[in-house]
Amino acid sequence: MDDPGATAAFDGELSAGLRDLGWTTGSCSGCRRTYFTRNRAEGCGDPRSGCGEWYRFVGRRAGVRHRPAAEVLGVMTGVFEATGFRRTVLENLLSAARDTFFVVAGVQLFDDELHRGAQVKEGRYLLAQPCVRVRTLARVGRKEGISSSFVNLCTEQANGDMADYLAHLRAWTAALLALGLDADGLALTVEPDLRRRGELAFRTVNVTYFGFELGEAILLRATNDRLAVRSIIDVGFGFERIVWAANEADSYFSLIGPMPYALVGHHRLVDLVRTMTLLAGAGLVPANKGRGHVMRRLAQLACAEPEGSGAVVEEVARHSHAYWSGFLRPRVAAAESVRAVVAEVHRNENVALARRLGLRMTGADFGGSPEEFMTGLLRSRRVDLAALRAALGSP
Ligand SMILES: [Zn+2]
Incomplete structure (x- = not known):
């Protein structure tokens, strides 16, 4: 995915696949970028391109019942497991075999495959992975949605293709709607730049809900033939952000x-x-x-x-x-x-x-x-x- 042709091919496959899943394409009047939507005509709502609408889900529906984190996790896990995702967790947050001080994201499920030549784990995984990211410390408490520790709710798959990636997106959409999230609020936007993580290249697809970033859906592809891992699908959400959106509470922190x-x-x-x-x-x-x-x-x-x-x-x-x-x-x-x-x-x-x-x-x-x-x-x-x-x- 190094050359512009491959990037355009990714966009083409993604658009066609999302269309089949019932998403439509819109052109944002704010940032002029293309976005994908279930049912909205008011712009991309992506805060990264200056089109965020700030937490418009807060207090949206009167009398929303309080849903504790455990219930939210149960509902979503049920949807993923029914569509073939297996639940797993990286038990050891401090493992010396990982490349960071602490586990920082569920995608580290594949650290051994990427860096130590381990045999590639097959199948689709769901992780509700506690993570620590101390580089966010300065902003904690000053901005909604930021924590130095959080649960990275993510689905992961090695060596999947675009059809697998779309299957992940379909399961995520079903899981979010099963929680009662409003389809009108969901949007996907594609970051224009190609980014790299080691020998993998990818573009980021942001998932927002009424202008609030819930997560990212990434398809990473190998840039050379040396890696046994040809691709990684990494769809990661901030679980506590989802809990906040599902509860439509005044503040993210009230749910922490x-x-x-x-x-x-x-x-x-x-x-x-x-x-x-x-x-x-x-x-x-x-x-x-x-x-x-x-x-x-x-x-x-x-x-x-x-x-x-x-x-x-x-x-x-x-x-x-x-x-x-x-x-x-x-x-x-x-x-x-x-x-x-x-x-x-x-x-x-x-x-x-x-x-x-x-x-x-x-x-x-x-x-x-x-x-x-x-x-x-x-x-x-x-x-x-x-x-x-x-x-x-x-x-
Ligand atoms: Zn926009």
Whole structure:
């Protein structure tokens, strides 16, 4: 798919195939690009080309019943399994055999085939894959739909062709409509540029719902004959985005929970603790470098948030561990994961307090709750009560 001819061929096959599936072609009056639609005439609605309409599904239908994440997953899984997709999951988020610190997308199902010459897995797969992407951290809590950890709901297939790709799109459309999403809101737009991932080339097809990006449907094709993997179909959605769209709720974050914190705007704190809990559940131990440093950094950021105290962190971590357990079997049980997250947040609080007190201490001394830490400082006479009060900001 390197040359313009092949790209045009892809577009031609896609248009013809989507037409057979009941999609029509429109020309966007905003960005002038071609888009595919089930039933809409108001433009592509793709935020990437400046035509987004901002979350117009919010509050669209009166009295939409609340659908928890587990129910949404159940409905969609039922549709995919009925059409021959097999459910699987990458259990080990920290596997050394993968090419990133953590699993960042379900398409890593094929890392071994792409990079280590493993035999190609046949068939169509459905993954509801917990993922961590810390490069989004700066935007978390400031923009709807962004999380540093999330479930990548995706369908994957190696060595499929355009007919397979269209079968994936047909199953996705059926699954989204089975949830009650409005066909009028769905649109597909094709990115103009050819992109590359290693030795595979692809164009991105964005799937939007009333101007909100739900996911991408990609057909990657090998650019040379050396690869045993000739193509990969990778149709990946943000599962929590789908849950938001299905619920038509005011905010994405209200569905990330837990409600007492999500509803009053502690989105960043909730996100940080949620990601820490996923990593602690996978067995990641905080450290000063390497991937363990990510955990330490998340705890630092959590401490910097208002409300980032132990009790809140504990409650959010317990909620999050239960959430992640709906998608994979955490290696570390709930109580121990929660304890590890709280301990690391406490450690950072203690480090910050020692810094304010001007104390020189080594790493091992920062353990325990802030209560225990302060008691230790007073007992060992490293500080007196007046200095401690001043450092804590009391008058
Ligand atoms: Zn447009």
